[in-house]
Amino acid sequence: MLQGDNGLGAERPSRGILMDQSKKPSVVERVRRLWASEEGQTMGEYALLIALVSIGMVAVLTTTRNQIRSIFSTLASRLSAAVSGAAS
Numbered sequence: 001m002l003q004g005d006n007g008l009g010a011e012r013p014s015r016g017i018l019m020d021q022s023k024k025p026s027v028v029e030r031v032r033r034l035w036a037s038e039e040g041q042t043m044g045e046y047a048l049l050i051a052l053v054s055i056g057m058v059a060v061l062t063t064t065r066n067q068i069r070s071i072f073s074t075l076a077s078r079l080s081a082a083v084s085g086a087a088s
Contacts, residue, residue, distance in 0.1 A: 025033070034043075061068070
């Protein structure tokens, strides 16, 4: 079967065909195709998911920052004490 052959004897344009430079689509046309294609929808869904996860992470880290700061301060003081105790 030829590239672009749909099995019915008629050829359809293939995504892998290189376009002639004179027929190269404009940026606006590319954005329109991306907006209309399913790949664009999938990309948009992933972007929305990443944005929601990011907002959630910021909210969680903002509300727990004092606890996180306390944990790291305790860890730092214990490591400092262990290093100074091992050096003597």
